Amino acid sequence: MPASLTFFPVGNGDMTLVTLDNDQQLLIDINIRKASEDDNDDTPDVISLLREKLDRDSDGRLVLDGFLLSHPDKDHITGLEAHFHLGAPDDWVEDDDKILISEMWSSPIVFRRASKNHTLCPDAKAWDQEARRRVKLFRETGAIGSEGDRIQILGEDEDGKTDDILAIVVSIDNLISSLNCVEANAFEGRLLAPISSDDVDDVDKLDKNHSSVVIRFSIRGDGYADKCRFLSGGDAEVAIWEHLWDKHGDLQSDWLSYDILQAPHHCSWHSLSYDSFSDMGDDAEVNDDARNALSQIRKGAIVVASSQTIDPEEADPPSDRAKQEYISIVEDDENRFKCVSDIWDEDEAPLVYEITSSGVVKGLKAEAKSAAIGLGLGSTGAQARGHG
Numbered sequence: 307m308p309a310s311l312t313f314f315p316v317g318n319g320d321m322t323l324v325t326l327d328n329d330q331q332l333l334i335d336i337n338i339r340k341a342s343e344d345d346n347d348d349t350p351d352v353i354s355l356l357r358e359k360l361d362r363d364s365d366g367r368l369v370l371d372g373f374l375l376s377h378p379d380k381d382h383i384t385g386l387e388a389h390f391h392l393g394a395p396d397d398w399v400e401d402d403d404k405i406l407i408s409e410m411w412s413s414p415i416v417f418r419r420a421s422k423n424h425t426l427c428p429d430a431k432a433w434d435q436e437a438r439r440r441v442k443l444f445r446e447t448g449a450i451g452s453e454g455d456r457i458q459i460l461g462e463d464e465d466g467k468t469d470d471i472l473a474i475v476v477s478i479d480n481l482i483s484s485l486n487c488v489e490a491n492a493f494e495g496r497l498l499a500p501i502s503s504d505d506v507d508d509v510d511k512l513d514k515n516h517s518s519v520v521i522r523f524s525i526r527g528d529g530y531a532d533k534c535r536f537l538s539g540g541d542a543e544v545a546i547w548e549h550l551w552d553k554h555g556d557l558q559s560d561w562l563s564y565d566i567l568q569a570p571h572h573c574s575w576h577s578l579s580y581d582s583f584s585d586m587g588d589d590a591e592v593n594d595d596a597r598n599a600l601s602q603i604r605k606g607a608i609v610v611a612s613s614q615t616i617d618p619e620e621a622d623p624p625s626d627r628a629k630q631e632y633i634s635i636v637e638d639d640e641n642r643f644k645c646v647s648d649i650w651d652e653d654e655a656p657l658v659y660e661i662t663s664s665g666v667v668k669g670l671k672a673e674a675k676s677a678a679i680g681l682g683l684g685s686t687g688a689q690a691r692g693h694g
């Protein structure tokens with residue numbers, strides 16, 4: 307299987323599957339709405355689309371190597387309890403046939419900030435409980451558990467709460483290089499945020515802005531390193547991006563460079579500006595530092611909005627003004643800005659980018675692919691559009 311990124315159509319929400327060239331899979335967020343399971347509703351059935359892409363282990367369980375939660379808001383965690391096994395892996399029930407998460411990737415700081423601002427939804431609480439179970443197990447045994455018990459903590463918690471479990475903590479600005487205890491050089495991920503409160507003068511600013519895990523992945527394609535850089539930042543808003551540019555702009559701006567950017571917060575204006583667009587209209591200004599952080603493109607880079615169809619008349623997110631800004635970032639090439647909902651409407655398929663030795667290639671539609679194979683064209687055949 308080639309490495310790929312799959313963006314599932316979940317409206318204003320995120321659900322992205324990273325497949326590596328060693329066949330490992332990392333899911334980033336979910337928004338599996340009830341309506342998507344109703345045959346009489348046209349909400350895309352994303353859980354079926356996901357399950358098709360996963361393999362079963364020797365015990366017959368559908369397995370994900372990893373699941374990264376960017377932050378615990380509803381549109382990033384809906385469907386966890388219904389579709390994923392939580393609790394000890396031995397308690398997995400065949401009849402329920404839920405997906406086993408071999409390794410969780412979770413940030414205690416992001417959880418703290420989210421629960422300060424609002425009550426967590428039941429799925430978010432269930433994630434938190436499962437993360438605590440796995441951390442407790444590590445504390446008790448001092449050993450990385452088996453599949454279904456593993457966790458990587460993204461960023462140290464406050465007040466030294468994670469100081470005794472540093473073996474499972476990745477510090478901010480460091481690299482994540484293993485997934486589910488496999489270190490295969492198939493990827494590396496630079497952990498850029500959550501930003502630590504010690505790092506900023508104005509903690510209020512962090513609390514008011516959506517906080518999220520921000521990782522810049524570098525993904526191998528067909529055995530060749532660094533063929534796709536993917537910048538994934540959940541719902542991180544303007545203060546976060548402004549800070550990242552302030553911190554890395556001079557010396558490490560390369561850490562922010564990308565071939566594919568998932569436009570933060572479903573293409574919200576508030577990832578690019580402090581000004582209210584509804585109050586100020588065209589006078590609302592883009593924050594230069596945030597824009598710089600989000601504009602470190604590599605050749606042919608693409609911006610993906612995981613959002614509803616972008617309608618200038620509708621409320622933000624998604625924001626048409628933000629979309630125009632991202633199009634200007636990708637050198638005014640409208641074809642390099644993709645909205646996942648529009649792709650679904652056109653193709654009835656998720657948006658897929660394959661990562662090959664020649665870089666990022668847009669995946670063919672399923673039907674087109676079988677036709678192409680019939681014609682003797684591979685998945686990187688004549689219809690695929692390469693770049694980079």
Ligand SMILES: [Zn+2]
Nearest residue numbers: 319381541571
């Ligand atoms: Zn969101």
